[in-house]
Amino acid sequence: MTRSGSILLDRFHHPAQVVVAGFGLAVAVGTLLLSLPIATTTGESAPFLTALFTVTSAVCVTGLLLVDTSAHWSVFGEVVIALLMQVGGLGVMTLGTVFTLLVSKRLGVRARMLAQMETKTLSLADVRRIVARVVVFSLVCEAVAAVVLTARFAAGYGEPIGRAVYLGVFHSVSAFNNGGFALWSDSLMRFVGDPWICLTIAVAVIVGGLGFPVVFELMRSWRRPRRWSILTRITLATTVGLLIFGTVAFIAAEWSNPRTLGPLDDAGKWLAAFFTAVMPRSGGFNTLDLAHLYPSSWLVTDLLMFVGGGSAGTAGGIKVTTFGLFAFIVWAELRGEPRVNIGHRRLPEGAQRQVVAVMALGAGIVVVSTYLLLVITPHSLDQVLFEVISAFGTVGISTGITAELGTAGHVMMVVLMFIGRIGPLTLGSALALKERSRRYELPEERVIIG
Template sequence: MRRTRRASAVLSGFQHPAKMIVTAFGLAVLLGTAALALPFATESGESADWLTALFTATSSVCVTGLAVVDLSAHWSVFGEVVIAVLIQIGGLGIMTLASLFTVLVSGRLGLRARLFAQEERKAIGMADVRHLLRRVVLFSLASEAVVAVILTLRFATGYGEPPGRAAYLGVFHAVTAFNNAGVTLWPDSLMRFVADPWICLTIAAAVITGGLGFPVVFELLRCWRRPSRWSLLTRITLTVTAVLLPLGTLLFLGTEWSNPHTLGALDESDRVLAGFFAAAMPRSAGFNSLDISQMYPSSWLTTDLLMFIGGGSAGTAGGIKVTTFGLLAFVIWSELRGETHVNIGHRRLPESAQRQAVTIAVISVTVIVVATYILLVLTPHSLDQVMFEVVSAFTTCGLSTGITSDISPAGHALLVLLMFVGRIGPLTFGSALALKERTRRYELPEERIIVG
């Protein structure tokens, strides 16, 4: 009887969707670490040390792209396939794959599985969760297939790669691009393709599509001709994205135009392409066609801000999300105007959404500041380089100024934690650690204080 009660108590601790998501991602990281620690996962045939395997597995599952070793030189084909599989699992979401497997096996989706899927994919309602999961997987695979075909043809015809090798490169980078992982099979990322629009624009399109978020993409496919029927989520996501992409491009072009180590070495048309690519990648993809380490510190700050904002909700991108950033902008604007409610278009924003946006932003800033301080103590690098690394890890972007491999083991462990927390999300991770939810059954008297 005691064993039964004890087992029930243990199981009850995992009934909250947030706790299940943390547990599932943790298990995926551990399994990936074990697979990458196998001798035949490396080119040398020797087992990778546990921290390198853990760092790579976490970076893959959390679709970040940071690396402590040269992926193409250190890992074997088996290791590269493991990394691609982990990226695919992390992009779709553990709960999405588990729920889809339940549908395929039993033909029905239970209430608890629906709750898990809803929490992972941020679905608005539960009625269409099963249908949504199927569409998510099909759309992801179809998008990756299109990108893989384009890249394969380009590698084969433009760079003389054999058909098999071209297909391997095309599929691998299609997976890493759509899932916003930013992992490449070249030591210089995509710098060798800086002037190739077929490679850069295809990768950028995959990154932007995957980073918009599945609810937004599906709504656009369903009623793209009727913007008046778009939801608030779609409008905010598209508006903020439409502002950040050209603004980021202009900032990079204006700052790096004459830098002989970045844009200054290119033709004018290639500079525009490279500037756009540099603005699109910080949404959460760690690809770079320019040498990040040779950029001016002002460009690093621009990248920090873009990485912090990230991409759309319920997609493969990281950051606080463009919706959170957009909501905060409307909250500030309404407060400056002295309005009692936050109105966006013809809709009033719930106070719960406002509190959630503020909480996510404050927690994210706090985590970044604390982690930056700790990493500054652990490493000899400058503040701008360390902050760049911390923001990149926490927002699961994967861009780096080139100091990742030079950080101490303790610093690598900190980056692993940042990537994991950043992928799960501050609120999800926090609620998973909470012992229980508490609902206050009474209201206290109100007292205003001086703010500012």
């Protein structure tokens, strides 16, 4: 292991602390790079808060913006943003593990623990193999998406081959890592009726957001669904259910809206509604002007953003697994069952507590942040709630008020994006000085609930 890696591990003893420190270091280095004059189109240094906000949005694969990416940042700045999205998507600890393997050809126990926390693998012995597969799979997916996008930009829109390749690679990295950065001021609104662009981006977002454990299990056992784990079953079922729910909800609410789906033909409406349902899982792109959605559609989007994507993937939110397991926990409680059973398996009590903790922490963070932003900004509740959940869920879509939140609001959004990428439980355990184990049990007492 490198000397700097050893120092980092010695300073922070809990793996969660190193994950937080690693992402913090990536944000610091990225902010320094985007603060250089070469990073802007004007040749002048970007304001510190603008650079910090943009870097945090890239590392945390969010996509919220204070400035127009293509107009404000130079090619150097755009490349830095793309690299930061790649780092954020794969995870600082995953990349660090790969570098350690390349340098020393061996992996210590503590480094395995760090990679295990980032990739959510269940066995320390499997971490080396899993990390390599994560990197290869990510690069292959991005390459496939880049080829399709490059061909479409060149053949369909007359872009020179060099520019088409640049656009294809940038947006494939942004899509697979759920980054949400686009090189047009209107995101992807100009491509609202183009299935080649929209479906390629949507598929990349979905695959990246499923989570690597689910993807790898599907690759191994896609013909034998009965052998799928609880994680895979719940992730797929919840993902498909939310995509169908979101698409139908947007179709029902926005079909005749003259400023969203109204002007499109029937096929275009379904394509735009599906794309709009995919993006809240943490994609961050948009082909419709979200500021003109009806309030009912904003509420649906809030729900989809809060849930997010799969565990150990590039998406944010509380995760579809948490949402699905919470539904099973509630159902078991309503039926008066002492255990939570899913299929032919029983959910451990520790996992149940984690699910409830993630739900509670996530909701608490959103509520407190929304209240504070309502106090310091003049915007309405539905707009502020939308922005807060978008930041916490590392989604990146906006009603258009992000740049108007003021300095205090922008600092709050930076903190929200960081917390959303790290995760409430990871951040909480990183702040704890040490884990405490109770060596005795207290007498039990029943409490009236409700």
